Amino acid sequence: xxxxxxxxxxxxxxxxxxxxxxxxxxxxxxxxxxxxxxxxxxxxxxxxxxxxxxxxxxxxxxxxxxxxxxxxxxxxxxxxxxxxxxxxxxxxxxxxxxxxxxxxxxxxxxxxxxxxxxxxxxxxxxxxxxxxxxxxxxxxxxxxxxxxxxxxxxxxxxxxxxxxxxxxxxxxxxxxxxxxxxxxxxxxxxxxxxxxxxxxxxxxxxxxxxxxxxxxxxxxxxxxxxxxxxxxxxxxxxxxxxxxxxxxxxxxxxxxxxxxxxxxxxxxxxxxxxxxxxxxxxxxxxxxxxxxxxxx
Amino acid sequence: xxxxxxxxxxxxxxxxxxxxxxxxxxxxxxxxxxxxxxxxxxxxxxxxxxxxxxxxxxxxxxxxxxxxxxxxxxxxxxxxxxxxxxxxxxxxxxxxxxxxxxxxxxxxxxxxxxxxxxxxxxxxxxxxxxxxxxxxxxxxxxxxxxxxxxxxxxxxxxxxxxxxxxxxxxxxxxxxxxxxxxxxxxxxxxxxxxxxxxxxxxxxxxxxxxxxxxxxxxxxxxxxxxxxxxxxxxxxxxxxxxxxxxxxxxxxxxxxxxxxxxxxxxxxxxxxxxxxxxxxxxxxxxxxxxxxxxxxxxxxxxxxxxxxxxxxxxxxxxxxxxxxxxxxxxxxxxxxxxxxxxxxxxxxxxxxxxxxxxxxx
Numbered sequence: 314x315x316x317x318x319x320x321x322x323x324x325x326x327x328x329x330x331x332x333x334x335x336x337x338x339x340x341x342x343x344x345x346x347x348x349x350x351x352x353x354x355x356x357x358x359x360x361x362x363x364x365x366x367x368x369x370x371x372x373x374x375x376x377x378x379x380x381x382x383x384x385x386x387x388x389x390x391x392x393x394x395x396x397x398x399x400x401x402x403x404x405x406x407x408x409x410x411x412x413x414x415x416x417x418x419x420x421x422x423x424x425x426x427x428x429x430x431x432x433x434x435x436x437x438x439x440x441x442x443x444x445x446x447x448x449x450x451x452x453x454x455x456x457x458x459x460x461x462x463x464x465x466x467x468x469x470x471x472x473x474x475x476x477x478x479x480x481x482x483x484x485x486x487x488x489x490x491x492x493x494x495x496x497x498x499x500x501x502x503x504x505x506x507x508x509x510x511x512x513x514x515x516x517x518x519x520x521x522x523x524x525x526x527x528x529x530x531x532x533x534x535x536x537x538x539x540x541x542x543x544x545x546x547x548x549x550x551x552x553x554x555x556x557x558x559x560x561x562x563x564x565x566x567x568x569x570x571x572x573x574x575x576x577x578x579x580x581x582x583x584x585x586x587x588x589x590x591x592x593x594x595x596x597x598x599x600x601x602x603x604x605x606x607x608x609x
Numbered sequence: 610x611x612x613x614x615x616x617x618x619x620x621x622x623x624x625x626x627x628x629x630x631x632x633x634x635x636x637x638x639x640x641x642x643x644x645x646x647x648x649x650x651x652x653x654x655x656x657x658x659x660x661x662x663x664x665x666x667x668x669x670x671x672x673x674x675x676x677x678x679x680x681x682x683x684x685x686x687x688x689x690x691x692x693x694x695x696x697x698x699x700x701x702x703x704x705x706x707x708x709x710x711x712x713x714x715x716x717x718x719x720x721x722x723x724x725x726x727x728x729x730x731x732x733x734x735x736x737x738x739x740x741x742x743x744x745x746x747x748x749x750x751x752x753x754x755x756x757x758x759x760x761x762x763x764x765x766x767x768x769x770x771x772x773x774x775x776x777x778x779x780x781x782x783x784x785x786x787x788x789x790x791x792x793x794x795x796x797x798x799x800x801x802x803x804x805x806x807x808x809x810x811x812x813x814x815x816x817x818x819x820x821x822x823x824x825x826x827x828x829x830x831x832x833x834x835x836x837x838x839x840x841x842x843x844x845x846x847x848x849x850x851x852x853x854x855x856x857x858x859x860x861x862x863x864x865x866x867x868x869x870x871x872x873x874x875x876x877x878x879x880x881x882x883x884x885x886x887x888x889x890x891x892x893x894x895x896x897x898x899x900x901x902x903x904x905x906x907x908x909x910x911x912x913x914x915x916x917x918x919x920x921x922x923x924x925x926x927x928x929x930x931x932x933x934x935x936x937x938x939x940x941x942x943x944x945x946x947x948x949x950x951x952x953x954x955x956x957x958x959x960x961x962x963x964x965x966x967x968x969x970x
Binding site: 338342421 | 700701702704705707708709711712714715716717718719721722725733734736738780781783784786787788791792793794796799802803806808809810811812813814815816817818819820821823837839840841843846871872875896899900902903906907917918919921922925926934937938941942944945948949952953956959960963964965
């Protein structure tokens with residue numbers, strides 16, 4: 314008995330040593346910064362001098378800051394791309410699941426934008442959206458359409474970025490959907506065929522419910538990622554676009570904190586963003602749970 | 610799909626990479642179990658594209674030579690009416706045509722980027738547009754290597770990505786081993802605690818982290834990009850732990866009875882078993898770090914200390930005023946190449962592990 318407990322103690326010590334790094338990392342680079350952020354958000358501070366405690370003033374200021382809300386609105390706008398991208402990639406995955414020629418090559422082609430460096434892609438698309446010499450308008454000109462000067466237009470800058478985001482993300486969702494579709498038992502489709510179901514009915518009643526977990530995963534992760542969109546905005550529209558029409562929340566936070574050295578206010582907005590993301594994610598999980606009960 | 614490794618490892622304990630061979634997710638397409646042609650008839654091609662715009666004028670006899678690799682449907686169905694099969698064939702070709710048009714849209718911007726990098730400045734601003742440069746200006750690439758920070762950018766990105774992934778993978782594997790297989794009071798609480806970290810987005814942490822690192826004088830060095838990451842990545846720990854759950858405890862107990870130390874058990878027994886999972890996570894992580902942008906632009910000011918992504922972003926600003934788009938496109942194109950090469954080589958594993966992370970989540 315004594316021996317066994319000594320052995321256990323040795324095991325505890327080793328186990329502790331093995332998890333020490335992530336635990337320490339968590340304390341140093343997550344927990345402590347969160348505490349520090351909570352305090353910073355209640356101060357007025359330029360990052361260097363003394364911090365002046367101002368209570369909740371930063372949060373009050375945030376509610377009246379039209380640029381903050383505008384950047385929030387822009388961020389939400391970009392998420393239009395999520396359902397469009399999901400619908401397109403599900404269609405692609407269904408197509409890829411057929412015995413079509415050059416299948417693996419096509420799959421690779423669709424995946425290339427996913428692995429490509431976002432910075433390089435943003436640079437490419439910024440130039441591609443150039444009003445006179447960009448690829449997009451030169452292509453549209455073939456059909457006699459005169460494209461706008463995309464990124465300089467308050468009306469077109471955001472849609473332009475959404476199109477780019479869909480283009481870049483399509484392959485990723487497609488791969489996940491393809492995996493999900495391939496794991497659907499064939500017998501389900503065969504049974505449905507015996508019952509005389511047509512293609513659309515099979516899609517509605519078998520494919521769509523069977524890929525639901527993937528849809529959920531993609532929606533949750535893409536909403537989380539989408540609420541933190543920054544790189545594309547920073548590169549394609551370095552000033553936040555015409556009349557700040559492309560600035561995202563993280564862009565606005567970054568600008569306040571690192572361009573105008575308004576660290577306290579920037580942190581308050583960053584915390585607000587973190588809370589919003591958390592709430593949205595929890596709501597999604599909740600809805601998902603409720604709907605799957607209906608399904609059963 | 611979780612029981613895949615259990616059966617293979619139970620029989621022989623130290624055979625190393627056995628679990629990898631049993632990977633059941635079949636997204637690779639190289640060995641598809643799909644018999645899509647026969648039953649699919651008019652089935653799930655509801656792509657929304659009218660499909661009439663691109664008539665499949667290519668004769669169906671061309672099918673077999675184009676089908677590279679073993680993508681054929683395996684067996685022919687016994688009793689199917691010929692009409693349905695022909696219909697399925699046509700639907701396949703329509704699907705192919707639609708997907709191919711989409712594929713062109715996927716690569717066209719990248720090809721245009723490459724072609725722009727080889728144009729003269731006059732050709733870039735020519736109207737009507739010049740699609741393929743008359744004389745490819747390869748000297749742009751020479752100019753890029755000599756006059757810009759692309760080379761140091763490569764070096765810095767390589768230093769960051771390699772040290773993060775190599776050291777980080779070790780810490781993550783050790784932690785996953787302890788959290789999945791070792792006795793530790795409060796083990797689950799520790800794991801759940803670590804998981805709460807994922808819920809806090811980087812933008813919320815970036816300002817306090819920046820202040821912390823600036824106080825110890827790490828701004829304008831690569832350290833803030835490396836050090837936090839080598840303490841481990843919770844998502845990687847999560848997947849390695851999941852993978853390890855399938856390994857039977859008996860083999861660890863057996864090794865203990867044989868007198869192996871915990872370090873030996875990890876290194877000789879566990880690590881070989883989780884190697885397929887580790888390499889998958891390693892590649893994904895490497896790509897993520899390599900392509901990272903927000904943290905590097907916060908910390909790196911001196912041009913020769915910047916990572917590649919920051920270097921090309923700055924070139925984009927600097928050379929746009931000189932209208933030197935060939936140079937910008939050359940640098941961006943070169944920045945894509947390493948990851949593109951890694952992807953093309955490890956395509957199958959990358960796509961497989963991406964599919965796995967998504968379907969497990």
